[in-house]
Amino acid sequence: MHDAATAFTAGTAFPPLFANANRAAHRWLFTDPRSGQDPNQWVVDVAPMLKDSSFEQVLSRHNVTVPANLTVPVTVSMPKSLHQGQLSRLATWGPRVSIGAAAAGGLFALLTLAAARRRGKALTGLGVSALLVGAAGWAGIEAGGRYVNDALNRTTGDIRRVAEVMVDRAEANLRQWLDLTLVGGAVLVGFGVLVAILGGLRKKA
Secondary structure: OHHHHHHHHOOOOHHHHHHHHHHHHHHHHHOOOOOOOOOOOOEEEOHHHHOOHHHHHHHHHOOOOOOOOOEEEOOOOOOOOOOOOOOHHHHHHHHHHHHHHHHHHHHHHHHHHHHOOOHHHHHHHHHHHHHHHHHHHHHHHHHHHHHHHHHHHOOOHHHHHHHHHHHHHHHHHHHHHHHHHHHHHHHHHHHHHHHHHHHHHHHHO
């Protein structure tokens, strides 16, 4: 079985299946425990991974039958402060707050353009605001990295490795949105300058 596991983990089918297992471990923090589950034990159901065709062939050669559910602990020791569903409220309200903030920002931007006498300057101002938000976000990530590392240093073993993956994924997603904010701000600044120039030429004409 050791040779079979080594060959499987070195193959091309393993990375996406391992990513699914990581997502299942991630969902443990964001979903409330079901009835009969121990909220103090971090477990992942690996049955879907074992039922994959690439791994099923290996198991069939050894006459191994995969049960409907096969939960394995992510780590042996769990901090008392960590339990299943700890971030469930964040999963519920986070998307709503994000959508509401984006809608409010778009509405206020449109109201600003509607009330502005000089649309070019208004667009430029909105672009500069977006650039400031993106720059502040990048600065916040850099400044907060020290505190995140301090928190990670208080953990060891499997929990540290899982937490590092989650933090890296969250940071990468945040940086992507901040990059889009910076690009959008630069586009608005350029478009605002263009509108202001065209407006000035039209008044002269």
